[in-house]
Amino acid sequence: MADRFALLQGNEACVEGAITAGMRFYSGYPITPSTEIAEGSAVRLPQVGGKFVQMEDEIGGIAAAIGASVVGVKSMTATSGPGFSLKQENIGYAAIAEIPVVVVDVQRSGPSTGLPTSPSQGDVMQARWGTHGDHPVIAISPCSVQDTYYQTIRCFNLAEKYRTPVILLMDEIVGHMREGIELVPEEELPEEFKIVNRDNNMVDGKPYACAKGEYVPHQPPFGTGTRYNITGLYSNEYGFPTNDNDIANAKATRLMEKIEKNLDDILDYEEENLDDATVAIVCYGGTTRAVMEAVAQLRNQGVKAGMFRPVTVWPFPEQRLKEIAKKVKTVLVVEHNYGQLVEEVEKVVKGAAKVEFLGKWDGTTITPAQIINKVKEVSKNAK
Amino acid sequence: MPSKLVEKTFRMENLPHIWCPGCGHGILMRDVAQAIENCNLDPEKVVIVSGIGCSSRAAGYMNFNTLHTAHGRAIAFATGIKMANPELTVIVITGDGDCTAIGGNHLIHACRRNIDITVVVFNNNIYGMTGGQYSPTTPTGEKGTTAPYGNIDNVFDITGLAQAAGATYTARGTAYHATQTIKLIENGIKNKGFSLIEGVSVCPTYYGRKNKKGSVVKMMNWQKDNAIDVKKAANMDEKELKGKLIIGEFYNNPSTTGEYTERYDEIIKKLGGDK
Numbered sequence: 001m002a003d004r005f006a007l008l009q010g011n012e013a014c015v016e017g018a019i020t021a022g023m024r025f026y027s028g029y030p031i032t033p034s035t036e037i038a039e040g041s042a043v044r045l046p047q048v049g050g051k052f053v054q055m056e057d058e059i060g061g062i063a064a065a066i067g068a069s070v071v072g073v074k075s076m077t078a079t080s081g082p083g084f085s086l087k088q089e090n091i092g093y094a095a096i097a098e099i100p101v102v103v104v105d106v107q108r109s110g111p112s113t114g115l116p117t118s119p120s121q122g123d124v125m126q127a128r129w130g131t132h133g134d135h136p137v138i139a140i141s142p143c144s145v146q147d148t149y150y151q152t153i154r155c156f157n158l159a160e161k162y163r164t165p166v167i168l169l170m171d172e173i174v175g176h177m178r179e180g181i182e183l184v185p186e187e188e189l190p191e192e193f194k195i196v197n198r199d200n201n202m203v204d205g206k207p208y209a210c211a212k213g214e215y216v217p218h219q220p221p222f223g224t225g226t227r228y229n230i231t232g233l234y235s236n237e238y239g240f241p242t243n244d245n246d247i248a249n250a251k252a253t254r255l256m257e258k259i260e261k262n263l264d265d266i267l268d269y270e271e272e273n274l275d276d277a278t279v280a281i282v283c284y285g286g287t288t289r290a291v292m293e294a295v296a297q298l299r300n301q302g303v304k305a306g307m308f309r310p311v312t313v314w315p316f317p318e319q320r321l322k323e324i325a326k327k328v329k330t331v332l333v334v335e336h337n338y339g340q341l342v343e344e345v346e347k348v349v350k351g352a353a354k355v356e357f358l359g360k361w362d363g364t365t366i367t368p369a370q371i372i373n374k375v376k377e378v379s380k381n382a383k
Numbered sequence: 384m385p386s387k388l389v390e391k392t393f394r395m396e397n398l399p400h401i402w403c404p405g406c407g408h409g410i411l412m413r414d415v416a417q418a419i420e421n422c423n424l425d426p427e428k429v430v431i432v433s434g435i436g437c438s439s440r441a442a443g444y445m446n447f448n449t450l451h452t453a454h455g456r457a458i459a460f461a462t463g464i465k466m467a468n469p470e471l472t473v474i475v476i477t478g479d480g481d482c483t484a485i486g487g488n489h490l491i492h493a494c495r496r497n498i499d500i501t502v503v504v505f506n507n508n509i510y511g512m513t514g515g516q517y518s519p520t521t522p523t524g525e526k527g528t529t530a531p532y533g534n535i536d537n538v539f540d541i542t543g544l545a546q547a548a549g550a551t552y553t554a555r556g557t558a559y560h561a562t563q564t565i566k567l568i569e570n571g572i573k574n575k576g577f578s579l580i581e582g583v584s585v586c587p588t589y590y591g592r593k594n595k596k597g598s599v600v601k602m603m604n605w606q607k608d609n610a611i612d613v614k615k616a617a618n619m620d621e622k623e624l625k626g627k628l629i630i631g632e633f634y635n636n637p638s639t640t641g642e643y644t645e646r647y648d649e650i651i652k653k654l655g656g657d658k
């Protein structure tokens with residue numbers, strides 16, 4: 001058993017969080033910088049009666065994980081860069097078939113093989129739009145090792161509750177950073193991270209039916225006494241494929257509303273020093289650490305900077321950012337890419353404040369000094 | 384009147400099926416159902432996994448736990464199911480394209496692991512669902528919509544491939560030879576390890592038409608006239624076997640190293656994870 005207090009990497013904390021959340025199946029294919037998640041799962045799962053399998057590729061990795069979830073076992077797969085591209089088709093499968101699964105992407109630099117060991121946040125838009133067709137997405141980006149432990153648990157909880165794939169969008173910074181953390185046991189988890197298990201009581205005796213006013217079906221696991229069909233085609237409430245456009249429309253719309261109508265429950269964000277801020281710095285994941293340091297130093301120098309960190313990157317906390325944008329002069333987006341989430345921010349802010357961007361895509365990390373300089377520069381522009 | 388077997392093992396409300404008149408897939412689907420019946424399995428504990436293709440649509444009609452997945456990935460999904468709950472009997476229904484082209488990698492690695500899954504490949508020598516493109520089993524020289532001048536690819540011998548990769552049971556039947564094919568599938572299900580049964584199907588709509596094979600009756604008669612049991616074939620020379628289709632049980636040897644999920648359970652036991 002793992003000790004309660006430990007010095008761990010983000011990737012190791014992810015494994016521990018997953019085990020605490022109830023993960024009992026992992027399947028994947030090794031790739032830097034996510035490999036420690038596979039290695040850790042291989043060590044830990046059989047110790048708790050769970051199973052690990054190294055598949056022949058990433059597609060097999062997510063497919064087997066979805067298969068395990070179909071028989072009711074909480075499951076996860078993890079990958080990076082090229083492997084995340086390979087998983088996309090089956091992320092869509094899990095979304096339409098409504099099967100809980102946690103997909104971890106420890107982002108690395110560049111397209112193709114790029115800079116395999118360097119940090120990046122270049123997959124944030126792939127996490128949103130990577131699989132084809134309209135589909136719901138939940139993606140959570142942890143900012144520290146302790147946060148990775150908790151957010152992994154939250155990913156499992158949301159996957160179970162909403163029966164959808166949930167992406168833990170890590171980055172190399174968080175994945176390989178070592179910090180002392182507390183592996184809070186299941187019984188002592190804070191309220192917001194309390195373990196959720198899927199509800200298997202079917203509505204109206206139909207596997208894919210939803211209760212009135214609800215958007216999530218309660219299909220029971222295979223092998224437990226209800227025989228039904230699961231498919232990646234649009235299907236009716238029994239899971240049988242249909243060509244009926246009205247049924248397809250109802251299902252497609254419900255899949256999106258499952259997220260849209262539950263934003264209060266799903267959305268999570270962190271704010272710092274925003275009350276009187278003139279510059280709001282938007283950041284997520286591993287970038288957050290540098291931003292927090294920059295905000296502290298800027299405040300010492302009398303610059304009114306604050307931080308807005310979407311924890312759920314998808315769905316994006318639109319409403320809250322809109323409110324913030326009305327109060328500040330500048331929204332500065334800091335991310336490790338050529339400019340991705342900044343486009344979403346521009347769409348949301350819609351001119352209510354000036355949107356500026358600080359990015360990096362050379363495989364090095366953004367430093368607090370660079371952020372401080374950028375804030376001073378954009379503050380001047382805003383006057 | 385539907386037969387007792389059909390009433391019991393099919394989802395009557397979802398019939399008729401989508402297949403073309405004369406398609407061989409329906410016969411093979413019924414063979415799978417009959418084999419499950421013959422094994423006396425509790426239908427609640429039977430999972431049928433399929434990929435994408437005409438063949439893979441079989442799963443949805445069958446009254447078991449059925450998972451219709453993505454093109455080529457059925458065996459990988461099945462691996463997760465079997466690992467997570469070894470008590471379930473896991474059967475994969477797939478096509479020649481689904482299983483040996485896009486899904487070829489999953490196939491050979493599942494064979495290698497000798498995980499207790501039974502794969503039934505409905506081999507119609509063509510991509511039916513997408514309208515007649517050549518597949519890894521389209522005979523060299525024959526035509527498909529993407530081999531308009533004749534296919535220059537060499538073909539896969541699916542059962543040979545599976546055996547070489549580590550499957551512990553391989554066999555071939557045909558749509559025509561229902562009785563034999565049912566028995567072959569039954570034996571595959573009973574094998575504690577990875578089993579692959581190739582069911583040679585017919586696709587009159589695309590393969591037949593493109594290659595001037597004549598009516599469905601003619602295509603089925605070809606199977607009847609040219610299939611030779613493997614035991615008989617053993618006493619025939621190459622010349623006699625030219626153009627023939629060898630059927631029967633090719634390989635039935637339990638692995639010396641055991642079945643995959645059992646081996647994993649040993650690890651769990653050793654670590655005390657089962658307590």
Ligand SMILES: Cc1ncc(C[n+]2csc(CCOP(=O)(O)OP(=O)(O)O)c2C)c(N)n1
Nearest residue numbers: 435436437438454478479480481510511512
């Ligand atoms: C990733 C992906 N690529 C291609 C397709 C298109 N596609 C659907 S079925 C199929 C071929 C099916 O052939 P086979 O497995 O032999 O089955 P059959 O229809 O002949 O029974 C293809 C290429 C797809 N659905 N998904």
Ligand code: SF4
Nearest residue numbers: 402403406437511586
């Ligand atoms: S296209 Fe061929 S394989 Fe598909 S249903 Fe028709 S006859 Fe069968």
